[in-house]
Amino acid sequence: MSQILRFAIAFVLAFNLWGLAEYLLHRFAMHELHGRGIMSREHLEHHVGAGWDFSVMHLLSWAGMLLVGFAVWMPITWYFFGWETGLVVAIGWAAGYFFYEYQHAQAHLSAPRNRYGTWLRKHHFHHHFGHPMANHGVTIPWWDKVFGTLEVPEQVRVPRRMVQPWMADHNGELKAEFEADYVLVGSSDSNERLASLDRARAFASVAPSD
Numbered sequence: 001m002s003q004i005l006r007f008a009i010a011f012v013l014a015f016n017l018w019g020l021a022e023y024l025l026h027r028f029a030m031h032e033l034h035g036r037g038i039m040s041r042e043h044l045e046h047h048v049g050a051g052w053d054f055s056v057m058h059l060l061s062w063a064g065m066l067l068v069g070f071a072v073w074m075p076i077t078w079y080f081f082g083w084e085t086g087l088v089v090a091i092g093w094a095a096g097y098f099f100y101e102y103q104h105a106q107a108h109l110s111a112p113r114n115r116y117g118t119w120l121r122k123h124h125f126h127h128h129f130g131h132p133m134a135n136h137g138v139t140i141p142w143w144d145k146v147f148g149t150l151e152v153p154e155q156v157r158v159p160r161r162m163v164q165p166w167m168a169d170h171n172g173e174l175k176a177e178f179e180a181d182y183v184l185v186g187s188s189d190s191n192e193r194l195a196s197l198d199r200a201r202a203f204a205s206v207a208p209s210d
């Protein structure tokens, strides 16, 4: 096998290995643990607010995932296929991970620009607001399909207090172009009772109430 072909296969496999990890970590290490451990707690906090902000926790998880790529996957592949292939595997894993990080942040921060972006947002916001134990894959649907957790909503209900900045106009109403995919429900302001309910439901992996 030519060297280039071997590198290409190694990259694609490692990129997709991240896709499987994305599903398994999100489902089991984040949602199933209900806030036990830092990874689960941080993720369920993400469900409480349903927004995306840069924080130092991101640096920690970036470092952690790079470490997994370069200190776990690279030496294993190196042992069997040589150091060059090991390096490609570590890079492929990191590329898969940063693709996920970028797409997830963009889903919360900016409007879709193509069919993939439209699909990803609907798929992910159904996970947030419809059924947190469905759609654990963020960038790809097929592991949800394999494990029986894929849900394809007709329309996603979005509590007004959790509306994503790109969905609403300056009056807080849903922009017309998103009316087929989303519907806003409930009131836009939160109170103490609702805030603690949102927290409890997020940590139980239950959808937020209207």
Ligand SMILES: [Zn+2]
Pocket: 046, 104, 108, 124, 128
């Ligand atoms: Zn999210």
Ligand SMILES: [Zn+2]
Pocket: 026, 030, 031, 043, 047, 127, 132
């Ligand atoms: Zn989640």
